[in-house]
Amino acid sequence: VVRKVPAADHVVNYAMNLVRQTRLLDKAAQVPDFVKTYVSWGAGPRACQYLVLAAKARAILQGRSYASTDDIRAVAGPVLRHRIITNFNAEAEGLRPDDIVQRLINAVPVDEHEAERSGKLPKIFKSANIG
Structure with missing residues (x-):
């Protein structure tokens, strides 16, 4: 059921941007400076898949038929x-991976039309029923 929940292109693109900016x-x-300073290893490609899947599950739990x-x-x-491994700098300043994720959320903008303009949205997230 969860896999059938639709996610708009800009939602998937936002998830991809969040994950890519950890690498x-x-x-x-465009990796933010705080990631360069505090992260030694970022999230891999599967992180994006599970980020979208978890968002779809949350949408259902919230009573919606789409992920946002x-x-x-x-x-x-x-x-x-x-999936994010912090380095000594982060540890010395008391930063945890959750802190890095929150900073990423604050730093990565949502662009509802970026995926359409770029044409680079992977087919891996598209339903087999959608052309």
């Missing part, structure tokens, strides 16, 4: 916290 070696992502960027934000901590 220091991703040349295409608010759902992505709400589940980002639980989905990403164990």
Whole structure:
């Protein structure tokens, strides 16, 4: 049931942007300075899949038939916290992965039309029924 819940392109793109900006070696992502300072290893590609899946599950629990960027934000901590490995700088300042995720949520803007303009939305998230 959860997998059939639709997520608009901008919702999936927002999830991809959140995850990509945790990866220091991703040349295409504009990694924020705080990630460069505090993260030694970022979330992998499966993190994005599970972020969207968790957002869809949350949407159902909230009584909605679609996932939103608010759902992505709400589940980002639980989905990403164990996928982000912080470094000594973060530990010295008392920052946990949840703190990094919250900063990412605050730093990554939602662009409802970016996915449409770029045409780079992966087919992996699209339903087989949708052309």
